[in-house]
Amino acid sequence: LQELRSSRLSRQLILDAALSLVDESGAEALTMRRLAETLGVAPMSLYNHVRGREELLDGLAEILVGRIGVPPSEDLPAHELLRRFATGIRTVARAHPDAFELVGMRPLRTRAALRGVETTLAALRRWGLSEQQAPAAYRALVSYARGFALAEIAGFTLEERTRRRTSHVTPHELDPGEFPAIAELSSWLSPRVGEETFFYGLDALLAGLAPNRRERPPADNRAPAGMKGG
Amino acid sequence: LQELRSSRLSRQLILDAALSLVDESGAEALTMRRLAETLGVAPMSLYNHVRGREELLDGLAEILVGRIGVPPSEDLPAHELLRRFATGIRTVARAHPDAFELVGMRPLRTRAALRGVETTLAALRRWGLSEQQAPAAYRALVSYARGFALAEIAGFTLEERTRRRTSHVTPHELDPGEFPAIAELSSWLSPRVGEETFFYGLDALLAGLAPNRRERPPADNRAPAGMKGG
DNA sequence: ACCTGAACACCGTTCAAGT
DNA sequence: ACCTGAACACCGTTCAAGT
Numbered sequence: 001l002q003e004l005r006s007s008r009l010s011r012q013l014i015l016d017a018a019l020s021l022v023d024e025s026g027a028e029a030l031t032m033r034r035l036a037e038t039l040g041v042a043p044m045s046l047y048n049h050v051r052g053r054e055e056l057l058d059g060l061a062e063i064l065v066g067r068i069g070v071p072p073s074e075d076l077p078a079h080e081l082l083r084r085f086a087t088g089i090r091t092v093a094r095a096h097p098d099a100f101e102l103v104g105m106r107p108l109r110t111r112a113a114l115r116g117v118e119t120t121l122a123a124l125r126r127w128g129l130s131e132q133q134a135p136a137a138y139r140a141l142v143s144y145a146r147g148f149a150l151a152e153i154a155g156f157t158l159e160e161r162t163r164r165r166t167s168h169v170t171p172h173e174l175d176p177g178e179f180p181a182i183a184e185l186s187s188w189l190s191p192r193v194g195e196e197t198f199f200y201g202l203d204a205l206l207a208g209l210a211p212n213r214r215e216r217p218p219a220d221n222r223a224p225a226g227m228k229g230g
Numbered sequence: 231l232q233e234l235r236s237s238r239l240s241r242q243l244i245l246d247a248a249l250s251l252v253d254e255s256g257a258e259a260l261t262m263r264r265l266a267e268t269l270g271v272a273p274m275s276l277y278n279h280v281r282g283r284e285e286l287l288d289g290l291a292e293i294l295v296g297r298i299g300v301p302p303s304e305d306l307p308a309h310e311l312l313r314r315f316a317t318g319i320r321t322v323a324r325a326h327p328d329a330f331e332l333v334g335m336r337p338l339r340t341r342a343a344l345r346g347v348e349t350t351l352a353a354l355r356r357w358g359l360s361e362q363q364a365p366a367a368y369r370a371l372v373s374y375a376r377g378f379a380l381a382e383i384a385g386f387t388l389e390e391r392t393r394r395r396t397s398h399v400t401p402h403e404l405d406p407g408e409f410p411a412i413a414e415l416s417s418w419l420s421p422r423v424g425e426e427t428f429f430y431g432l433d434a435l436l437a438g439l440a441p442n443r444r445e446r447p448p449a450d451n452r453a454p455a456g457m458k459g460g
Numbered sequence: 461a462c463c464t465g466a467a468c469a470c471c472g473t474t475c476a477a478g479t
Numbered sequence: 480a481c482c483t484g485a486a487c488a489c490c491g492t493t494c495a496a497g498t
Binding site: 101105106107109117131133135137139140142143145146147148150151154155158184188196197200201203204205206208209 | 335347361363367374378415431433434436
């Protein structure tokens, strides 16, 4: 929370400060006014570099996808690249949980973001998926990784609230005896178990998406179509 | 936006009004003050039935999970019940996109919510998963379904913004020639393609989670563990 | 027990003025 | 081009007062 106005204001400076602010003080601290204060600047100065709060949040999302980083080399085995891609999403989410919760679902059309998409799509094609399957598989991987990460984060904050007795989540509180599986379900929040759980689902998804599985209809019939059987 | 104060205020009345308000006017319209106005009541009256805005949002989440509904009969084939469970999540999300975006990730400990969890876990056990696998598979299904639904919703609102030229999402705008796969990736937002894409991933996930797949280590070695190979 | 008006400490953003 | 103070139209919530 120190004034770190290194000289002049810039979009990049503002976004970095925004991420730090959220990391240190939580999502509800990210206010144009408090952010300006953090930078030692009048609130209105921010508007010279950022259109408004919405664009600020989009910028924050940009920073987060930048932090994911493209897997180091494109000549990794496709399966491994895909696994790292999904894992990278969850890793940033755990590094910046409040920021990820705030903007993790915003779709971006930055050149950088799109380059990442292209890399992953290429890996899916290289893996053996058809032109129609690859985008659907991409959506599946991203949906799973972000959904898992967000659920973890929400779980953390729920644990927080119940730990502090701040929880008035619902009219009825949890009766631990009544629902035996609940202990199992919340133990996943420990970093160790959470990681295992993440990879359990991720590897299941990858296995199910893998080309040339014998139950799958031939790859190039039509657009991605559902399969009925188990 | 009519005053529908049928007589007395109640928590249920408030929550219903909140959902209607969000459905009709978007998430940013859900304000204690505007909600009170909708109900023909002073803002402070709400606080007699709801602890504050946070609890109001939790209540909204409750309503949404209530709308998912437990699959009709427990003696459906397990695979089918699981498929309907995940599909139900996306269906409410599409019915109440703004509300779902607002509260769709809140973990609930309502008795009703927990009953739903138990039903799904039971189906996973019935399907053949071990006591350790079932909760991990549950997390995977929920992660995928919610992640997919939220991405769809965010995609809608991005399309909206770009259509209206309101989009200052990023510094660089999209060059359609530069990233050939982008057309493919946004076509999934049409309801038809979106549905196919959803089931493509869901069925892959279910196939990967299915018990007794031959590449899977025996079910009851240890806690859910990742598998390495493709 | 439920409802309320006034007030407090905040918001994001517009606008006109400064440099 | 960049920064700013004052002002506007909002927020959620506390508190004391009403019934």
